Amino acid sequence: MSERFARGALVRVRSIHPPGHVRTPHYLRGRAGLVEAVAGHYANPEELAYGRDGLPPRALYRVRFVQAELWPDYTGAVGDTLVADLYEHWLEPAS
Amino acid sequence: MSAHPHHHPHPHQPDLEDRPYDHHQLMAEALGELLIEKGVFTADDLRRTLEAIDARSPADGAKLVARAWRDPAYKARVLADVNAAAGELGIDAGPIPIRALENTLALHNLVVCTLCSCYPRGLLGLPPDWYKARAYRSRAVREPRAVLAELGTRIPDEVEIRVHDSTADLRYLVLPLRPAGTDGLDEAALAALVTRDCLIGTAVPRSPG
Numbered sequence: 001m002s003e004r005f006a007r008g009a010l011v012r013v014r015s016i017h018p019p020g021h022v023r024t025p026h027y028l029r030g031r032a033g034l035v036e037a038v039a040g041h042y043a044n045p046e047e048l049a050y051g052r053d054g055l056p057p058r059a060l061y062r063v064r065f066v067q068a069e070l071w072p073d074y075t076g077a078v079g080d081t082l083v084a085d086l087y088e089h090w091l092e093p094a095s
Numbered sequence: 096m097s098a099h100p101h102h103h104p105h106p107h108q109p110d111l112e113d114r115p116y117d118h119h120q121l122m123a124e125a126l127g128e129l130l131i132e133k134g135v136f137t138a139d140d141l142r143r144t145l146e147a148i149d150a151r152s153p154a155d156g157a158k159l160v161a162r163a164w165r166d167p168a169y170k171a172r173v174l175a176d177v178n179a180a181a182g183e184l185g186i187d188a189g190p191i192p193i194r195a196l197e198n199t200l201a202l203h204n205l206v207v208c209t210l211c212s213c214y215p216r217g218l219l220g221l222p223p224d225w226y227k228a229r230a231y232r233s234r235a236v237r238e239p240r241a242v243l244a245e246l247g248t249r250i251p252d253e254v255e256i257r258v259h260d261s262t263a264d265l266r267y268l269v270l271p272l273r274p275a276g277t278d279g280l281d282e283a284a285l286a287a288l289v290t291r292d293c294l295i296g297t298a299v300p301r302s303p304g
Contacts, residue, residue: 023262025209027236040192042264060263067258076240077252085263 001041003059004088009035011063012094013086021049024090032094033065039085046087059088151220153291155186156268159218160294161285164273177268181218189217196259196296197270203250205243205258205296206267207235215266219294226295236260246297269294274302 005011015030023045039062043054067080074080116124131138159181163170173180177193193215196204208214209232214222225231234242239256243249250256259267271293277285280303292298 023210025236025260025262027209039263039265045263060265064257071237075238076256077254079253079255080239080257081255082236082258082260084260085265087263 001057001059003038003061005035005038005059005061005091005093007035007037010094011035011061011091013063014090014092020046022046024086025084027070028065028084028086031065031070033063033084035061036064036083037062042087044087044089061086061088061091063091148216148221151216151218153219153294154286155181155184155188156215156219156291156294157286157289158184158282159186159268160270160289161282163270164277164285165282170270173270177215177218186218188215191215191217191266192264193218193266193268195268195270196257198272198296198299200254200272202255202257203296203299204267204269205235205239205256206261206269207232207258208261209233209236210260210262213261213266215268217266218268219291223291243297246292248298269296271296271300274300276302276304 010032011034012032013024013028013030017029039060041057042060044058045054047054062083063086065082065084067076067082068074068078070082127141130136131141159173159177162184163173163180169180169183172183173195174197177195178188178190181188181193196206198204206214207226212222212227212232214226216222231242236258239258240250243256261267271289273285274288277288280288284303288300288303290298290300293300
């Protein structure tokens with residue numbers, strides 16, 4: 001199975017708001033991060049939740065964000081980061 | 096002299112049945128009874144499954160960490176695949192893939208699930224109630240240092256805090272730093288330093304004594 005994004009790629013989380021069971025937290029939508037790792041391929045849980053087969057499997061990425069870019073009022077250290085697991089159909093290239 | 100004459104009512108601890116069932120409890124009961132009635136599984140299957148879930152404990156995670164501290168080759172296998180490494184110790188961590196997040200002198204890892212309560216249950220058992228609460232789920236991503244400080248864990252600013260929001264198919268286990276002054280300890284003594292919260296990242300193991 002192949003992946004659209006490689007480790008180190010700069011990606012942006014799609015800023016869309018579909019109804020239903022989605023696995024992409026709101027606070028990450030529209031935010032850019034770095035692909036830290038490809039975490040495998042899994043049946044799409046957004047389809048599995050409704051009794052469908054979730055196929056074809058979706059690539060899952062570990063995407064790393066800079067905390068100060070996620071929260072304008074972030075009070076932690078400048079080097080703090082956050083990693084979330086995001087499916088390929090939620091990501092687009094960021095330039 | 097009677098120090099405690101019984102002329103007043105004691106506040107009583109309500110029995111489980113004294114509170115009304117909520118919608119989800121009723122639905123769970125009804126679904127379980129229907130599946131048993133239709134022969135999908137038996138009451139004994141259900142009981143044994145619940146018993147297996149309750150038998151999991153953070154002590155298994157602690158054992159794995161203690162072994163990794165003492166054996167660099169084992170640690171490499173933990174970092175590659177926690178489920179397989181747990182299997183080497185006779186621990187069945189279940190089918191959901193668990194990944195280890197290694198703390199270093201420059202990096203502290205913290206695990207949360209903002210969407211629900213994803214947790215490496217196959218290895219550690221059920222998560223604590225606070226892990227499932229909105230307060231932890233919303234604040235751990237937004238102000239992790241404040242949350243840690245309230246729990247008595249202070250991480251210096253020069254150490255990066257990396258929050259892991261487990262939103263999908265993987266579960267996470269923090270591999271904490273081995274505390275100083277533990278060179279002479281055997282595996283059981285090391286494991287005793289690793290509490291459940293150390294495996295979530297809300298605490299760090301303390302040196303003994």
